[in-house]
Amino acid sequence: MYVKPITLSLALAGLLLAGCSSTDKPAAPAAAAPAAMQESASATAPSFGGTCDSAAVAALVGKTANLALVDQAKRQSGAETARVLRPHDAVTMDYNSRRLNIDVDETDVVKQFTCG
Numbered sequence: 001m002y003v004k005p006i007t008l009s010l011a012l013a014g015l016l017l018a019g020c021s022s023t024d025k026p027a028a029p030a031a032a033a034p035a036a037m038q039e040s041a042s043a044t045a046p047s048f049g050g051t052c053d054s055a056a057v058a059a060l061v062g063k064t065a066n067l068a069l070v071d072q073a074k075r076q077s078g079a080e081t082a083r084v085l086r087p088h089d090a091v092t093m094d095y096n097s098r099r100l101n102i103d104v105d106e107t108d109v110v111k112q113f114t115c116g
Contacts, residue, residue: 052079052115
């Protein structure tokens, strides 16, 4: 059986494009942080459409980051998700206006809150 070169080229191009597709499986959370604190979706509806307001949680700076504080900060800021960022953590640079970033020091004390 003879296969035309154009047919072979199209089949090869299709295989290459199929290799570029992504799966819908989420990446595993960082080993240094508990999964619940890394990034969590709120069970309650955000207070104003999921837009983050980091100024609303400025009073929480200086407190120790734990699951209760992360949930409280999400509620007060109106964020849909939150992530705790420790020193030397690898962080994606994608901007998400509905995400609260909680920057902590080596002892998990909150240094600052930012949105994105």
